[in-house]
Amino acid sequence: MSKRLRKVVFPVAGLGTRFLPATKVVAKEMLPVVDKPLIQYAVDEAVDAGADTLVFVTNRYKHAIADYFDKAYELESKLAQSGKNDLLAMVQGTLPRHVRCVFVTQPEALGLGHAVLCAKPVVGDEPFGVVLPDDLIWNGKGPGALRQMAELAADEHAGVIAVEEVPREQTHKYGIVDATPVSHRAAKINLVVEKPRPELAPSNLAIVGRYVLPGRIFELLENTKPGAGGEIQLTDAIEALLAEQSVLAYRFEGTRFDCGNKLGLVKATLAMALEDPQLAEATRGFMREVAC
Numbered sequence: 001m002s003k004r005l006r007k008v009v010f011p012v013a014g015l016g017t018r019f020l021p022a023t024k025v026v027a028k029e030m031l032p033v034v035d036k037p038l039i040q041y042a043v044d045e046a047v048d049a050g051a052d053t054l055v056f057v058t059n060r061y062k063h064a065i066a067d068y069f070d071k072a073y074e075l076e077s078k079l080a081q082s083g084k085n086d087l088l089a090m091v092q093g094t095l096p097r098h099v100r101c102v103f104v105t106q107p108e109a110l111g112l113g114h115a116v117l118c119a120k121p122v123v124g125d126e127p128f129g130v131v132l133p134d135d136l137i138w139n140g141k142g143p144g145a146l147r148q149m150a151e152l153a154a155d156e157h158a159g160v161i162a163v164e165e166v167p168r169e170q171t172h173k174y175g176i177v178d179a180t181p182v183s184h185r186a187a188k189i190n191l192v193v194e195k196p197r198p199e200l201a202p203s204n205l206a207i208v209g210r211y212v213l214p215g216r217i218f219e220l221l222e223n224t225k226p227g228a229g230g231e232i233q234l235t236d237a238i239e240a241l242l243a244e245q246s247v248l249a250y251r252f253e254g255t256r257f258d259c260g261n262k263l264g265l266v267k268a269t270l271a272m273a274l275e276d277p278q279l280a281e282a283t284r285g286f287m288r289e290v291a292c
């Protein structure tokens with residue numbers, strides 16, 4: 001069985017209210033971390049996992065994402081004419097040539113589960129990845145989190161969900177799993193609970209924004225009633241999937257930055273600046289200066 005994940009879905013139709021007023025006009029996924037928008041990090045991770053079909057679930061305000069991955073004729077010809085080949089390569093390198101983008105619309109923000117369901121006509125009945133771009137997961141030169149998960153999913157013929165240990169007092173912000181360890185990083189999920197209060201949480205293993213799911217999840221989503229917050233929750237469909245087949249929780253190798261909130265975006269920006277040889281020293285100096 002191929003360990004490649006051909007299709008990856010990016011649900012990007014949320015309203016991004018935590019970044020208002022910027023998100024009045026700028027899609028959250030286009031917010032930059034140093035010089036690349038969040039969506040570029042997410043796409044790079046999907047391509048690293050083997051994807052050749054990227055499915056963006058957008059809304060009518062998010063044209064910028066399609067524009068970003070489109071050819072920029074005027075800019076490219078200006079850069080070519082002026083011999084700025086490095087910049088030209090950068091502009092042309094947002095997407096490898098063999099990768100295609102498909103855009104589908106989620107007419108109303110009815111929840112993450114509903115957004116994933118909107119991708120059904122493109123994905124069909126094969127295992128696929130889901131990447132939430134506001135969880136930026138960085139693993140340096142090592143394999144991206146989604147690639148690690150795709151390999152495990154192919155080896156075990158199972159769905160795989162990324163999890164991370166969170167402080168107990170934060171369980172109410174996440175889907176929390178109860179799982180039985182099967183290896184150093186993987187555990188078989190017994191139960192998923194959406195946003196439990198700390199005293200009711202079965203563990204502190206929180207679901208974060210990466211999934212490898214079978215096509216069957218679409219039928220389960222079609223039968224999922226609105227749950228917490230009146231939204232169609234992906235975790236409810238995963239709960240139904242658990243009754244039929246194994247789903248693994250996977251503690252990925254890498255660092256996650258929750259760029260869906262302001263502090264997470266600041267931390268990601270500093271971390272990525274420290275990864276950049278041209279910025280690292282000055283950034284470190286600045287951090288020392290402001291820490292005093």
Ligand code: UTP
Nearest residue numbers: 011012013014015016017018109110111112115
């Ligand atoms: P969030 O819970 O972060 O919501 O969605 P949001 O709207 O993006 O941001 P806030 O909370 O208002 O600041 C998690 C992911 O699910 C997608 C979002 O785009 C984000 O990638 N999503 C959520 C949808 O695509 N559609 C929805 O109806 C809800």
